[in-house]
Amino acid sequence: MSFKHLFMKSSFVKAPIQNGIGRYVGQLQRITVKFCKEHSDSKGVRDFIENQVVDFAKQNPGIVVYLKPRRHRAPHVKLEYLNGETEILSAKCLSERELRQWLEVARGSSGEPVARLRKMQHTDRPSIQGVWTPWTNVPPQTNLETFPSEEGYRAPQREQTATEKLRELFARQQEQKQLTEETTGTS
Amino acid sequence: MSSMQRAKQWATFARIWHIYDAKWQNPFDSSKTIAKYLKGQHKPIYHPLSDCGDHVVVINCRDIALPGPEWYQRVFFHHTGYPKGGATWTLAWELHEKNPTKIMERAVHRAVGGTLLRKGLMARLHLFPDEHVSEDLLRHVTSQIPQLRVQPRRLDSYSEEEVRDFPKVFDYPADHVIR
Amino acid sequence: MVFLTSPAWIRAAKPDKFWRRRRTFRLSAHYFGRARNCYKTAIIRVEKALSYALVGRQQKKKDMVQLWEQRLEAGCAEHGTSLPVLRQGLMRCNVLLNRKTLADLAIWEPRTFKVRGSQLAME
Numbered sequence: 001m002s003f004k005h006l007f008m009k010s011s012f013v014k015a016p017i018q019n020g021i022g023r024y025v026g027q028l029q030r031i032t033v034k035f036c037k038e039h040s041d042s043k044g045v046r047d048f049i050e051n052q053v054v055d056f057a058k059q060n061p062g063i064v065v066y067l068k069p070r071r072h073r074a075p076h077v078k079l080e081y082l083n084g085e086t087e088i089l090s091a092k093c094l095s096e097r098e099l100r101q102w103l104e105v106a107r108g109s110s111g112e113p114v115a116r117l118r119k120m121q122h123t124d125r126p127s128i129q130g131v132w133t134p135w136t137n138v139p140p141q142t143n144l145e146t147f148p149s150e151e152g153y154r155a156p157q158r159e160q161t162a163t164e165k166l167r168e169l170f171a172r173q174q175e176q177k178q179l180t181e182e183t184t185g186t187s
Numbered sequence: 188m189s190s191m192q193r194a195k196q197w198a199t200f201a202r203i204w205h206i207y208d209a210k211w212q213n214p215f216d217s218s219k220t221i222a223k224y225l226k227g228q229h230k231p232i233y234h235p236l237s238d239c240g241d242h243v244v245v246i247n248c249r250d251i252a253l254p255g256p257e258w259y260q261r262v263f264f265h266h267t268g269y270p271k272g273g274a275t276w277t278l279a280w281e282l283h284e285k286n287p288t289k290i291m292e293r294a295v296h297r298a299v300g301g302t303l304l305r306k307g308l309m310a311r312l313h314l315f316p317d318e319h320v321s322e323d324l325l326r327h328v329t330s331q332i333p334q335l336r337v338q339p340r341r342l343d344s345y346s347e348e349e350v351r352d353f354p355k356v357f358d359y360p361a362d363h364v365i366r
Numbered sequence: 367m368v369f370l371t372s373p374a375w376i377r378a379a380k381p382d383k384f385w386r387r388r389r390t391f392r393l394s395a396h397y398f399g400r401a402r403n404c405y406k407t408a409i410i411r412v413e414k415a416l417s418y419a420l421v422g423r424q425q426k427k428k429d430m431v432q433l434w435e436q437r438l439e440a441g442c443a444e445h446g447t448s449l450p451v452l453r454q455g456l457m458r459c460n461v462l463l464n465r466k467t468l469a470d471l472a473i474w475e476p477r478t479f480k481v482r483g484s485q486l487a488m489e
Contacts, residue, residue, distance in 0.1 A: 003392045127474040132231055133198040136476045137444045138330070147206045147328040148246065148318075153338070161337075170354035231441035231472035234433065 004116075011115040013122040016083060019110065026062040027082045027111045031103070034068045035075040035091070042075040047096040056100075060107065077103070081111025199232060203241045204327040208318075209291060210247040211338045213254055218294035220332060221245065225299055225308045242311045243332070244324060249287040249316040253279060263293060288314035434465040441472035441479060 019025060033049070035042040049067060057065045075091040077099075087106070091099055130136070160168075188196075205224050209217060223229055227239035253261065258280040267273035282289050291314055299308045313324060342350075359365070380386065387405050393415075394401055394408040401411040439449050456463060463471075471479045 003395070006393075006396050129475045129477045131195055131199050132473050132476045134201055134203045134230070135198075137480065142329065147325070147331050148208055149331055153208065153331075153334055166354060166356070228436060229440050229443060231437045231444075231469065231476075233437055233440055 009113065009115045010118050011112075012118055013120065014112070016110050016112070025082070026060070026107070027109065028063055028079060028107050029082055030064045030066070030078075030080040031106075032066045032068060032078040032080075033075070033091070034070045034073065034078075036071060036073055037069050039072060041092050044093070044095040044099055045075045045091050048099045051096065052100060056103065063107070079106045081109075083111045085111040085113070087111075200237070200239055203330055204244060204324075205241055205330045205332050206244045206246065206325075206328045207332040208247050208334060209245050210250040210334075211252045212335055214251045214291045214294040216335050217245075217251075218291070218298040220335065221295050221312070222298035222300075222308075224332060225295070225311055226304075238307075240308060240311060242313065242327070244313045244315070244320060244328060245288075245291060246315045246318045246320060248291045248314050249283075251291060253290075258283075263290075287316040431465065434469040437469040437472060438465060441469070445480060 015021070016027065017025065019027070033045060033053075035045040035049070037046070053065060053067070057063070075094075077089040077091050079087040079089060081087070089102055089106070091102075094102070207217065207221060221243050224243050225240050227233050227237075227241060229241075230239055232239055259278055261279040262276045263279065263282050265275050265277065267275075277285075279290060292309075292312070295312055296305070296309060299305050313320075390405065390409050390412050391403070393412045396402075397408070397411060401407045435449065438452070442449050442452050452468075456468075468479070
């Protein structure tokens with residue numbers, strides 16, 4: 001059973017300074033690695049420094065990497081982002097490979113705190129034709145009317161009323177009468 | 188949110204004023220329609236939590252038409268809240284004589300449903316016994332709710348020509364006496 | 367001789383009591399009072415909450431369908447038609463749009479929604 005949502009803040013999908021639209025600015029600015037030269041907790045960090053850190057720094061010229069040896073302390077990595085956020089990653093007992101993977105995660109992240117996303121999509125232009133308003137589907141001549149208007153009284157006529165039936169019947173009778181008169185007149 | 192987007196939102200959620208003529212209309216059928224407009228259910232943006240209802244001005248409440256024998260059979264209940272005989276039952280015709288807008292108000296009160304929104308919705312209902320509405324209310328009105336039924340016409344509203352041209356179904360015999 | 371009974375007596379050890387209870391306490395972490403920290407109260411509240419959540423998840427779907435229909439009826443009424451007529455017309459035009467999409471169209475792209483209505487009027 002997942003309980004992560006209980007204390008996690010919620011937010012919407014967003015890209016800082018519209019990152020990735022046209023150009024990309026790396027948000028991770030500075031990495032400070034603190035580690036111990038002797039203790040086995042820092043083994044993975046020491047391996048990473050020995051094998052990969054120079055390559056990592058060369059591949060990412062936008063990121064400054066500091067190395068700070070601290071005697072008999074648990075190793076950790078401080079990640080500083082362009083938006084001013086800092087994140088501290090505990091590197092205790094991490095292997096070289098795991099540390100590298102976490103740094104890759106940080107490199108691609110925007111620095112915004114992790115949050116539950118309420119919606120998985122976002123758009124700045126939700127509508128092309130304009131959002132519905134109360135006047136969208138109203139004919140413009142309504143502006144000139146004064147209320148209560150004659151137009152507004154037209155109730156939907158569902159059935160034919162007795163009066164209308166009678167009128168129709170009468171009209172038909174008159175027509176027939178005229179026809180018979182015409183036929184008798186010609187013959 | 189930019190000022191343009193804010194203005195768009197105002198336009199979408201703008202409150203409209205409707206007018207409804209209750210002349211010759213059944214108040215209990217009309218109240219369902221009016222309640223729909225008060226709640227905003229006639230808009231495609233409707234959501235029960237967003238306040239998107241409109242104002243409704245109802246005129247000619249004095250001229251409502253109750254169906255069948257309801258004028259002297261329908262009873263309106265009221266309780267003062269005090270114990271021992273605080274209850275009164277008033278017949279529709281009696282209530283209508285005391286307050287010509289009361290039947291309409293009670294009908295809409297029932298139709299909007301018993302939620303916490305009821306008080307706010309009822310505040311946006313403006314009832315008038317006749318067609319005299321104050322000018323500052325009437326100038327807001329931009330829409331009219333069509334009547335549910337066709338108004339019957341009295342004989343004296345027809346012109347002489349119309350009466351003459353109306354088909355004659357039968358005629359009294361010459362020796363027929365009308366008392 | 368092979369003994370089949372005695373191995374059946376040996377049961378798998380339960381997980382540690384602390385960790386077993388911790389699963390429940392994580393779910394009751396945001397409760398008020400003893401329901402947060404006392405297991406006996408917490409387990410009752412958590413199970414009830416989960417059963418409510420189950421009902422809520424089913425109800426949410428129905429509520430959304432109801433809301434979309436309500437919105438579509440309002441949108442159709444503006445163009446002088448009704449929802450069954452609209453859906454029947456869309457079926458005949460072979461336009462396979464669901465209620466959610468149609469309701470979104472009615473709000474966000476009202477002209478498209480109007481065209482849909484006029485299309486089926488031509489039908």
